Amino acid sequence: MINAVGRDIPEEIIEMTGKEVFQGVHYRDGYTYKKDGPNTKCVINNQGSKLVENIHEVLVKCGIKDGMTLGFHHHFREGDYIVNMVMKEVHDMGIKDITICASSLGKAHDPIVPYIEDGTITNIQSSGVRGKIGDAISHGKLKGLAIMRSHGGRVRAIESGETRIDIAFIGTPTCDDYGNCRGIGGKSNCGVLSYAMVDGNYADKVVAITDTLVPFPNFPAHISMTNVDYVVEVDAIGDPNKIATGAAKPTTDMRKLMMADYCTEFVVNTPYFKDGFSYQTGVGGASIASTISLAKIMKERNVRMRFGVGGLTKPMCDLLINDQVDCLLDTQDFDLAAVESVKNLKHFRISAGEYADPFNKGAVVNKLDFVILAALEVDVHFNCNVVVGSDGMITGAQGGHPDTAAGAKCTIVIAPLLQGRIPAICTDVTTVTTPGESIDVVITDYGIAINPARQDLIECMKDVNLPFKTIEELRDIAYSMSGEPEKVQFGDRVVGIIESRDGTIMDVVREVKDFTFAE
Template sequence: MKNAVGRDIPEKILKETKKEVFKGTYVKDNYEYKKGAPKIRTLSDPTRSKLVKDIHEALVKCGIKDGMTISFHHHFREGDYVVNMVMEEIHKMGIKDITISASSLGKANDPIVPYIEDGTITCIHSSGVRGKIGEAISNGKLKKLAIMRSHGGRVRAVETGEVHIDIAFIGAPTCDDYGNMRAVGGKSDCGVLSYAMVDAEYADKVVAITDCLVPFPNIPASISMVNVDYVCVVDEIGNPQKIATGAAKPTTDVRKLMMADYCTKFVINTPYFKEGFSYQTGVGGASIASTISLGKVMEERGIHMGLGLGGITTPMCDLLERGLCEKIVDTQDFDLGAIESIKNNPKHIEISASEYANPFNKGAYVNKLDFVILASLEVDVNFNCNVVVGSDGVITGAQGGHPDTAAGAKCTIIIAPLLQGRIPVICSNVTTVTTPGETVDVVITDYGVAINPKRKDLIEAMKGVDLPFKTIEELRDIAYKMAGAPDPVEFEDRVVGIIEARDGSIIDVVRKIKSRT
């Protein structure tokens, strides 16, 4: 059955998942539902300890068994050890048929691939996957369908009860013996624990894993002891060097700087660029460069950002320090500068992933965004974006907050080079739709700027603005003229994963890649 972005979703998949096809970004506004709830085992005897001696004991006490759903967060990014440690122990115990529900998985988690192959792990829910896990799923090694959800979509799935987490393992930079977790003050600081908050509230069993046990009470806590069953101390929860890198040097790539300048010029000519505007960017070189160049204009004109949202990097914190930004509201820290900022600056505030982006609560921060500046692997002539599946058909990225912020922001801007190597980023049809074109307003490339034709107001606002405006089809044609039109990647019929829209409907499917000889 064809969905609202023209993708044919096989009946078999709709039946198997009991899901609907995507019908539009805002069709579930005003939707009523009753939340799911965890099963709680109380602790009222003050002499009972939550400390367990190792992960094995935690698993035993939590009643690990075949078929369970185990959850993780990805705040330790490419430095994460927690997923691998826990899965290694589950594997050793001979447990099978585990569903991993992760806020995201990266290359750091490559070591779990053998557990996919031997049936320890049979299902993965994530915002995306990179490295060998992506290759394994695209080659059909995972027994059940992989489900890719945005950050907001994941919270929705857990809060509605669609996903029920049996045991949540939450890596915590610091924790006390009663389970109060903080993301700062330890040896592997990650700044915030936003993505893990829903796990703590909705999982039947919650295990804190830390490498820095601190005296009680460890407050103000990101995750409170009232939701934590056990505390497990290990030697290392991650590699601090990979959890928080130094601030990325501002890009010197002239192509990216040019696109950043185009972006700033576009932003300041919209009606939304006024005192108190709200803003989010991704962490690509061009996005960060556009924050820096926008800062200069803000200073010149005396315009202040009321809210800086999202995954945070040093350039955003610099705006806060300089008094150009009033508040930073944070769900993920990408570098040491961002972590230092949340430790020291009271105007830099941690929120939950639900507050950030959940489409099924009573209003999330993304709905209040004026601008979001994002990247994309591919954008097609219908403005649909693909941020999950590489142009070669292999899963290699993550939705993250892309669909959430695009749906929420008044002005969604994609910055992308026209060609990535030889691959046209602007194309006729994206390999996989992960963010619907109806939520994408502007595409900025090194060869021109295209405004979504349905945004007549933005087209009007840009009259007389000196930018190389083109239609999206013109951009595609330039790309194909330089690189040649790409041959379509060949897939087999078997569906290996589904891409969920924010509301849980199916926006696209990912098929097994044809074996290549």
């Protein structure tokens, strides 16, 4: 069945998943449902201990068995030890047919690939995957389907009961013996535990894993003891060097700086740029440079930001230090400056649900004026792809891309026209992950295209001295340099689905086929 972004979703996938196809960003606005809830084992006796000796013991206590769904978060990013630690034990116990429901998976988790191959893990639900897991899924090694869903979409899936987490493993930088978890302190300080909060609230069994056990009460708790069944102390939950890095040196790449300047010039010429505006940006060089150049203009024009949101980096936290923003809403800390900033009274931790869940009574993304995003590919319909490489391999993550794009009044995507030799602006993206109806502006090093659906923005920019072009013109420039790329050759088997934030099917990802030259 053809969905609203023109993708043909095979009937057997619709049948297998019981899902509808994507029908537009606001299709399920106003939908009513009863939220799911966890099976809860009460603790009334004050003599018991939640402390468990090791991962093996805790798996036994939680009643691990074939076919279960295990939850993980990605606040330790490429420094995470938790997924590998738990899955090794699960594998060694001979458990099969596990579904991993992670907020994201990265190269740090390459060691679980053999467990995919031997059937320990048969389904993966994640924002995205990188490295060898992506390679394994794209080559058809996962028995079931990989479901790629946004940060908001994951909360939706869990809250609605579509995904039931049997056991959630929450790596926590500090924890007391009764399960009060905090993202702050300890050896693996990650600042916040936003993505794990839904696991804490909805998983049947919740296991806190820490390498820094602190005296009770570890308050204020980010995930409360009231939701935690067991606590396991281990030697190390992550590699601090890969959790929060030193603040990235601002880029000196003129191409990125130029795109950042275009972006700032665009932002300040929209009607949304005024006292009290809100803003989110990512961690790419151009995004960070945009924040820096925006801060400069805010100072010059005496414009104040009401709130900044998202995964945070030093330039966003500097806005708070320099009193240019009222508050920051934090879902993830990308560098040590952001981790440090959590101590600021106006730096608020929020859950992934508060941030982006489309199935609650209103999330922060709906209050965003601007979001600055990146993309692997953008097509002439403004559809974006942030998950599947132009070679057909799963190699990225949705993150909050579709959530913020849908919510923000002005969604800006920055992408160099050519990524190496691959055109980033193309006729049709390899895989649609964020629909074009959510994307307002695309900024490249060769020019800027405004979505024709946004005539209001086109009107605002008519006297602005920026290199405006149509999206087709940008594609043509790209193709004039790279040539029109041949389509990636896929096999028939669907190995994954790109789930829209509302749970419908945006696109499917097929098994890659080794490239052969056309006749």
